Amino acid sequence: MRILLVNPNTTAGMTANIAAAARRVAAPGTEIVALTSTQGPASIEGYYDEAMSLAGLLQAVREAEHYDAVIIACFDDTGLDALRCLTDKPVVGIGEAGYRMAAMLCNKFSVVTTLARSVPALEHNLMRYGMDRQCQRVRSSEVAVLELEHANAAAYQKIEAEIGRAITEDRAEAIVLGCAGMADLAGAMSKRFGIPVLDGLACAVGLCESMVRLGLRTSRVGGYAPPPPSKRS
Numbered sequence: 001m002r003i004l005l006v007n008p009n010t011t012a013g014m015t016a017n018i019a020a021a022a023r024r025v026a027a028p029g030t031e032i033v034a035l036t037s038t039q040g041p042a043s044i045e046g047y048y049d050e051a052m053s054l055a056g057l058l059q060a061v062r063e064a065e066h067y068d069a070v071i072i073a074c075f076d077d078t079g080l081d082a083l084r085c086l087t088d089k090p091v092v093g094i095g096e097a098g099y100r101m102a103a104m105l106c107n108k109f110s111v112v113t114t115l116a117r118s119v120p121a122l123e124h125n126l127m128r129y130g131m132d133r134q135c136q137r138v139r140s141s142e143v144a145v146l147e148l149e150h151a152n153a154a155a156y157q158k159i160e161a162e163i164g165r166a167i168t169e170d171r172a173e174a175i176v177l178g179c180a181g182m183a184d185l186a187g188a189m190s191k192r193f194g195i196p197v198l199d200g201l202a203c204a205v206g207l208c209e210s211m212v213r214l215g216l217r218t219s220r221v222g223g224y225a226p227p228p229p230s231k232r233s
Contacts, residue, residue: 001027003208004067005034006060007180008053008078009043011146012036014181018073018201021183025202027209033067035060043145046117050078058082069208073180075113075200076121084224090211091218095122097207098176098200099131105196106173108136110166112159113178114148116140122178136170138178148181156185163189163197176200 005022007015019034026032037056041049057079061070069090072080077093084091102109113122119138126132141162143155159182166172174196177186186199218224 001029001069001209001212002031002033002067003205003212004061004064004070005032005073006057006070007034007036008040008057008072008074009049009145010037010040010056011042014043014146014148015073018180018183021199021201022071022073022205025205030205030209032205033064035064044074044076044078045115045145047121050076050121054079054082058086061086068212071201071204071208073201073204075178075180076118077125081223084218085227088217088220088226090208090216092204092207092211094180094200094204095125095178096129096200097203098178098198099126099129099135101203101207102174102176102196102198103131103134105198108134108170108172109174109176110136110170110172111138111176111178112141112162112166112182113138114141114143114145116142118178136172137166139166139170145179145181148179159185160189160192163193167193167195174198 015034015036022032039056040053072093075095077095080093122138126135139162141158143158147155163175176198180201183199183201186197189197
């Protein structure tokens with residue numbers, strides 16, 4: 001099984017870290033092929049960055065060959081609907097993957113993400129997925145995405161503190177980490193707080209593997225119908 005892992009931002013170091021995290025949870029026989037967008041912002045933090053990243057994201061997948069599923073390695077699920085139009089292979093965003101997994105493990109969860117300006121986009125996604133009633137709150141840790149590229153004790157402490165507040169103030173029964181760069185924190189935070197702390201990247205890998213094994217593909221009818229040839233390049 002060959003899964004494309006696409007980083008919609010242009011920071012290659014982050015792609016490498018995300019790919020390593022995905023490979024640690026992938027099943028034997030699953031190949032993770034990591035791609036970095038060749039155009040767009042260095043990090044995606046809010047609506048403007050998301051819009052600027054779309055062309056590079058679509059181009060990266062359009063040029064890829066021989067894959068069974070695609071993971072969008074940005075918690076905003078950047079370009080998710082557009083990519084589902086581009087290919088009939090399963091396309092999973094790490095945000096949606098984390099939310100849906102959390103919903104099956106608890107009654108209510110909270111999200112801990114990076115900067116405050118990223119919060120509205122995630123709230124809109126939760127409403128679109130029908131998950132807003134189960135999500136108690138989307139919280140910002142005020143840690144920039146690129147601070148997570150390298151192990152940063154101060155950044156990790158901010159995230160840990162926000163998880164603690166989510167449990168106390170929101171009565172969250174699980175936490176979804178709201179950035180691909182937080183992938184390595186899930187296990188330690190689960191042990192620290194005694195509740196499920198989910199990494200959307202790991203959730204996305206598991207969902208893709210399951211869908212491929214079940215022979216599932218994205219519908220070609222209705223909203224995810226492929227674009228006409230004249231609009232594909």
